[in-house]
Amino acid sequence: MINVTKTFLPPQVEYQAFLKKAWDKHWLTNRGELVLELESQLKKDLRLNNLTLTANGTLPLQIAIKALSLKGEIITTPFSYVATTSSIVWEGCKPVFVDIHPKYLTIDETKIEAAISANTSAILATHVFGNPCHVEVIEAIAKKHQLKVIYDAAHCFGVNYKGESIFNYGDVSTCSFHATKLFHTGEGGCWITKSAELNKKMFYYHNFGHCGEAEFFDVGINAKMSELHAAMGLAVLPYVKKLIEERENIVNTYNAELRNLNLRTLTIREDTVWNSSYYPIILKDETILLKLIGLLKEHNINTRRYFYPSLNTLNYIDQTEMPISDDISKRVLCLPIYNGLSIPQVNIITGLIKKIVK
Known part of the structure; x- marks a missing residue:
């Protein structure tokens, strides 16, 4: 049998060596040593300032929409995985589709402005199969119309555009670390943003809204990655x-x-x-x-x-x-x-x- 994909598994002994750290400390969740280590290594390797690990690749999309206070209409692509659209609907916004570029398969940047209305709050575009959108044009449109930009970069681990990580574009980029992905943590994902303030806000949202031990910033959700998943990521990353x-x-x-x-x-x-x-x-x-x-x-x-x-x-x-x-x-x-x-x-x-x- 030849399947369309197959999960890469590192040597079991290497995975178990990372697991032992969690076992020894009896610390399996709530941002333990392994999650912090993986975040640090990813930021170093990908040259990113702010990256936060999550339990999967869909939650960062939902949290980004929430943290950016998006309302009304969000312009998006019809050619993506369903999570791109469902995250918009889940957060109470309306997806407004713009057709794709026939050559690159990403959202056709030349058709975005025609779809903008008084109710448009953002653009959520997908780098399809790891192929970047025309980020410069999208950025210019967003700036002109005072819109936020989120990139679904689920397929983009290791992709560079014009000398830097594709994750560095947009107000927020998200990635999936699902078992079928090039780099994976079994199940997981992350968000990336250049804004320290936005990163802090999203961080609160992903931890039930906690902004202190007994203080709450706002209503939140549990999107934290476990130590078991981070261990897999640490074992896969060197390969x-x-x-x-x-x-x-x-x-x-x-x-x-x-x-x-x-x-x-x-x-x-x-x-x-x-x-x-x-x-x-x-x-x-x-x-x-x-x-x-x-x-x-x-x-x-x-x-x-x-x-x-x-x-x-x-x-x-x-x-x-x-x-x-x-x-x-x-x-x-x-x-x-x-x-x-x-x-x-x-x-x-x-x-x-x-x-x-x-």
Whole structure:
């Protein structure tokens, strides 16, 4: 069986060495030694000032909306994981969709201003498959219209844009450390912000609203990462560079084998150092996509229709037509990519693709 992804697990003895620190102190949650150590290491490695670990990658989106006091409408992308939209709705705001760029698959920055109304409070955009949005244009639009910017950077661990971490853009960036991600903590995530004041506010919100032992800043939620998850992150982190290099080799093989076929691959935005986190292909039409999925399944190869369906079709929002996102979501397919996937296995996959796609 070849799955679309597979969790990287560090040597068990290395994970257990970190766990022992928690065992010895009988401290499993409430921001113990391991959480603090992982935060410190991530800030150092990624050159970030403020980063706070969380229990998953969705909670930081919700907390960011809350901490930025966003109301009314939030402009967002229909081509993302459902958590991007559901976080907006969960916090009592209305998602207003803007279609995506047909080349980069990120929100089309040229269409954002037309969607701004008197009720717009923010832009929540996704760096799709680790591919950065046009952050300079979005920043200019936000500044002009006095809007906040949140980036869903769930796929972006290790991505640099114009020489710095993509996490450094926007009022808040969030990341997922789910087990399927390049860098993971089993289950987890984080937020990043350049504002120390906003970081403090979000920190209070993620700890039940505590701003002291018996004092409360506001209503809060429990979004803290446990020591057990931080231990996994500390054990995985030393391998990230090697993991990215291995994935780059897989990507290069896919690119070489699929070069002359009637399909599209992801176009990475200029000035980006990408992390090779996903390998999506865009097929001619949905009929060919379904045939390909069927053939691959016959050979015990699992793929994923990611992202599908387009989020503007969700049943709990005002549905609107997004022609490009609607179209691409029906034709996009993520191929297997994970550490441990061999080049001969990649060749088997591409060989089967060639039987369907001419």
